[in-house]
Ligand SMILES: Nc1ncnc2c1ncn2[C@@H]1O[C@H](COP(=O)(O)OP(=O)(O)OP(=O)(O)O)[C@@H](O)[C@H]1O
C-alpha cells in the first residue's frame with residue numbers, strides 16, 4: 147500500500163529527545179523538521195521524572211515545529227525494550243457474513259479471539275502483529291479481506307511491556323500537549339528500518355548504543371526474535387573518563403568526542419592531550435593510548451555481555467553479523483573493537499538523510515518509517531486491543547453478531563495531525579522471556595582495568611539455546 151502524508155517520530159532518549167517531521171510522498175520519506183533537545187528526567191532509558199521529561203519533549207517538539215513550519219499535534223513515540231516480552235498468538239472464527247466474504251469485522255473478531263489470554267496486572271499489550279491468515283485451510287494470506295471462506299484463522303505475535311513504562315511514556319507525551327498516534331517498540335522499528343530485506347530474513351543482530359543503555363535486538367525470518375537491554379551506555383564511558391582522570395563530566399565528554407578511540411592498538415603513546423584535572427592549576431598531559439584504554443574497557447564490557455547472551459541463543463551464527471547504531475557508536479574504533487569481540491562482520495549504520503547523518507537519529511527515523519508501514523490490517527488488530535473503532539473501518543452491509551459495542555456505536559472524531567503555522571510555509575531543509583534486562587548491581591560495576599585482556603565466552607544455558615535454535619529452524 148502506497149502511503150502519503152506527514153508523520154512525526156519522537157524518541158525519548160537518556161541523552162537527548164529527538165523529534166522528526168517526515169513527509170511521505172508515495173513511500174518516499176522527506177524530512178521537513180528536526181528537533182533535538184537535551185534530555186532531562188530519563189535515566190538509563192527509562193522515564194524517572196515526568197515533569198522534566200515533558201519540558202524536554204516540548205523543547206524538542208518546538209524546534210521541529212519551527213523548522214517544519216507546522217504545529218505538531220500528534221506523534222508516534224518509541225518505547226524501549228526494557229522488560230519487553232513476546233508471545234505467539236492464534237485465533238479462529240467462523241466467518242459471520244452471510245455472503246461469506248471476509249470483511250473488516252471478521253478480521254477484528256479473529257484478532258480479538260487471538261488476544262484471549264491472561265496478562266499479569268503489571269503488564270500491558272503494546273501491539274499485536276498479525277503475521278498470516280488462513281482461510282478454510284489455505285495458509286500464508288496477508289490480508290484475507292474480500293476473500294470467500296467460512297473459517298478464518300490468524301497467526302501473529304503479541305508484545306507486552308511493563309504498564310508503568312507505557313503509562314509514563316503516554317503521560318509525558320500527553321502532558322506535553324500532544325496526542326499519541328502509535329506507541330512503537332523502538333528496536334522493532336529499528337531492525338525493520340536499518341536492515342536490508344536479506345538481513346531481516348537470513349538473520350542479523352542490531353546493537354543500539356545509546357547514552358544510558360545498550361539494546362541488542364535479533365531479527366530473523368523477518369521477525370524480531372530477541373531483545374536484551376544492558377543499562378550501560380556511552381554516558382558510562384564519559385563517567386569512567388571523568389573518574390579515572392579526575393576531571394569534570396563536561397571535560398570528560400569533550401575528551402571522548404574530540405580525542406576518543408575505542409581501539410587502543412591504533413592510537414599513539416606519543417600524542418599527548420591536555421586534561422584539566424580537579425585540584426591542579428596546570429593541565430595534566432595524558433597520552434592518547436591511555437584515554438583509549440579507558441574507553442575500550444567500558445565498551446568491551448558492554449560488547450562482552452552482549453556476546454555472552456547472543457552466544458547463548460546462537461544468534462552470532464546468523465549470516466547478517468552485527469550492525470551498530472546509536473550515538474555511542476560514533477566513537478572511532480567501535481566497529482573494530484566489536485569485530486574483535488563478536489568475531490563476525492560488523493558495520494556501522496549511518497542514516498542517509500541530509501543533516502541527519504548521525505547514528506543517534508537512526509531510532510527516531512525508524513519510528514516514523516514504522517508508523518508509515520502500519521497497514522489497515524494492523525489498524526484492525528489494534529482495535530481489538532483498544533476497543534476503539536479503527537479509522538479505516540468499513541461498516542459491513544448486514545448486521546453482525548459478536549461485533550464489539552465500540553464498533554457499532556462509537557463515532558470517530560477526526561482531528562488534524564498538524565496545523566500549519568499561519569505565517570509560515572513548510573520549508574524543506576535538509577513464549578519466553580523476551581528480554582534479559584540487567585539488574586542495577588550488574589551495571590554499576592566499573593569495567594575491568596583497561597589493561598585486562600578480553601575474557602572468553604561464558605558457558606551457554608542449554609535450555610535457552612535449544613529454545614532459540616528451535617525458533618531459528
Ligand atoms: N561524536 C561522538 N563520539 C562519541 N560518542 C558520542 C558522539 N556523539 C554522541 N556520543 C555519545 O552518544 C550517546 C548518546 O547517544 P543517543 O543519542 O543514541 O542516546 P539516547 O538515545 O539519548 O540514550 P538511550 O538510548 O540510552 O536512552 C552519549 O553517551 C554521547 O556521549
Ligand SMILES: [Mg+2]
Nearest residue numbers: 159160356509
Ligand atoms: Mg536511544
